[in-house]
Every structure is written in structure tokens, then in C-alpha cells.
Amino acid sequence: MIYTSDSIEATVEMFSALPTIGRKTAQRLTFFLLRQPDEVVHKFAKTLIDLKNNVKYCSICFNFTESDPCPICASTKRDETILCVVEEPNDVFAIEKTNEFNGKYHILHGALNPLDGIGPEEIKIRELIQRLDGTVKEIILALNPNVEGEVTTQYIAKMVRPLGISVTRIARGVPIGTDLEFADDATISRALQGRGTV
């Protein structure tokens, strides 16, 4: 594509490299920023630098944090006997939004995927086991409902159960607010298997 400026080309390329952003959106974002005052764009750049400088991993739960341990691990108001295990930091925010969980977290940073060479050593499973020093009574596995999540769930359950810790997983079923007819077969199967009394 013929741009009249290398800087525009470079910015479009850069935005295109981000997930979910195609070339047309990248171009739109670039022209949007060109029309903004200098301060806005400089603040944008500074925010990104700050992000990388300030954010690190919590040494306990491996969530992103600015202080170590992270606010959740440091909190005395949260139940440290229940640990919710998730794949990615965004999953923590998704669960926190619901205000349903008051325990602590452990972020695996991935799921087991032997085909892609992701074994137990590549994700934070060893670190999870090391945290189980007697305080934790229940582990809730909240992994993604796909093959990798399933394999990881079974693997962790097998390792943790012998320690006398209760291992649960979040329910799989028909999502709230949808029509049953739009749910796929696998979801409906799971929902039937996991039926409960009314």
C-alpha cells in the first residue's frame, strides 16, 4: 500500500501485529492518533512504557501485579483455604467481576498441550503443588472448557487428590441468557450429565 509517510506505515504495521486488529482497523487507529493532540499520543506511549516497567508477576500466585505479593495474595480478608486455579491472568478478572469468589488464586500461564510441547514444566504446576502446605483445603479448577483445559484438569486432580485436598471444577452447562436451541451438542450433553435437583 502506498503511504506518503514511513512513520504512518510503521504505525499501521505495529497495530496490525496486535491480536484482533486487522490492517483496516490499524489504519483507522493510526489516523485517529494523528488527529489527536501531541500530549495524548505522548501519554499513550508513556502508559505503555509504565505498563512494562511497573507490572511483574506475583511470586505466590503468578498473577500480574505492581506489588509483590499481589493485593489478592496479601489480603487477610480472603479465604486462604480455597484456591482457584486458572490458565491466564484475564481469567482472574473475569471471576473477580462476579464477586462470587473470596478465596485466593493460582495462575498456570497456559494449559497442558503435549502436541505443542507444553508439558507440566512449561506451566506453573510445580509452583501450585509447592503452595499446598496444609493451609489449602479445596482447589477449584476453572480452566477453559476445551481439550487442553480438560487434560490439565485431570493432571492436576491426579496430583492433588493424594494430598487429601478436595478438588472441584466449575460447572459446564448451558450458558445463562442463551436459547437452548443455539447451544452445541457437547454443551447440552454436559448439561444433561451435570443435572441437579430443582
Added chain:
Amino acid sequence: MIYTSDSIEATVEMFSALPTIGRKTAQRLTFFLLRQPDEVVHKFAKTLIDLKNNVKYCSICFNFTESDPCPICASTKRDETILCVVEEPNDVFAIEKTNEFNGKYHILHGALNPLDGIGPEEIKIRELIQRLDGTVKEIILALNPNVEGEVTTQYIAKMVRPLGISVTRIARGVPIGTDLEFADDATISRALQGRGTV
């Protein structure tokens, strides 16, 4: 939403402020950047600073450019007797991609919109008239096919015709590659009115 870091919150807010990016995508982009090496994010920030520092308006056509006049205005290989008038710099790139046009451009930076207080002084119409010093023989109006584009087209046509310059507009009709049944009424009406011999 409860993030464990102000920097993450700030970055999500910043991405959310961009057009076409909602909060969920903003969060995804933020976590994507957090997983990138420092160099990638620093380069991202630098690219944005360079964009604002290097890119200015061409003093002739008002396109974005790093050199003034811009490469298109400076080119001696392009036909300076034909001027294509567009609303925004992105329109130039859309037209350049087709390799159909070898004249020069004029960017209005908007269209007339009396309801929003956008009059002829708010866009580059005066600058367009000042360019018509006898070299330009034809003006192609390539404005957006909506009310504002139509008003601006009529306004410019009325000002330019008395100067003995030919004023044309790009054809409106059924877009290539679509099914006729999916085209809206207004487009089909225009296509019928603008019919040509086969």
C-alpha cells in the same frame, strides 16, 4: 473492574478510548503486550512518538506527509491538471490502492455539516479554490455517499464551475461482488439513474 495493577487499568482505559476497540479487546491487547519482551513494547511506544513528531500536513494538498510538499504533490510524473478531492487522508490511500488515478489530490479534512457547525471555513475549501490557478482542468469529487458528502459536492461544484473547470463525481451504484438483492433501495435507485450503455 478489579485489576491488581493501576498500570494495567490505565492501559486498558487508553486502548478503550480508541475507535472500534471495546473494553474486552482493550484488556486482551493489554495482556498481549504484557507478555511481549520489553523491546517490543518500547518500540511500540517509540513508533507512536515518531508518528507524531515526523508526520505533518502537506501545505499544498493537506495530506499527511513527512516531507513538505508530500511525495504526490512533488511528483512530476503525476497529472497536475486533474485534482481528486476527498474528505480524509485514508481516502487517498483507498484510491491509490486501485492504481486507477494518476492525478493529484486535495484533502478537505471533513465535509460540510451545518447542523454540527462545520461550514466552508472549517474544512479546506478556501485552500482548494486557491489552488485553481489555471493548471487544473478537471476536479473529481470523491466524497462519501451520504448527506454531508452530497452537500459538500454541490457546494464545491457551484464554486468551481464558474472558473471554467470541469467538475465530475465518482459513480454511485451497486458495489462489485455483492448480490443485487442485498443492495439497499437508495443504491439501486442511483444505479438505475446512472445506467450506461453496455
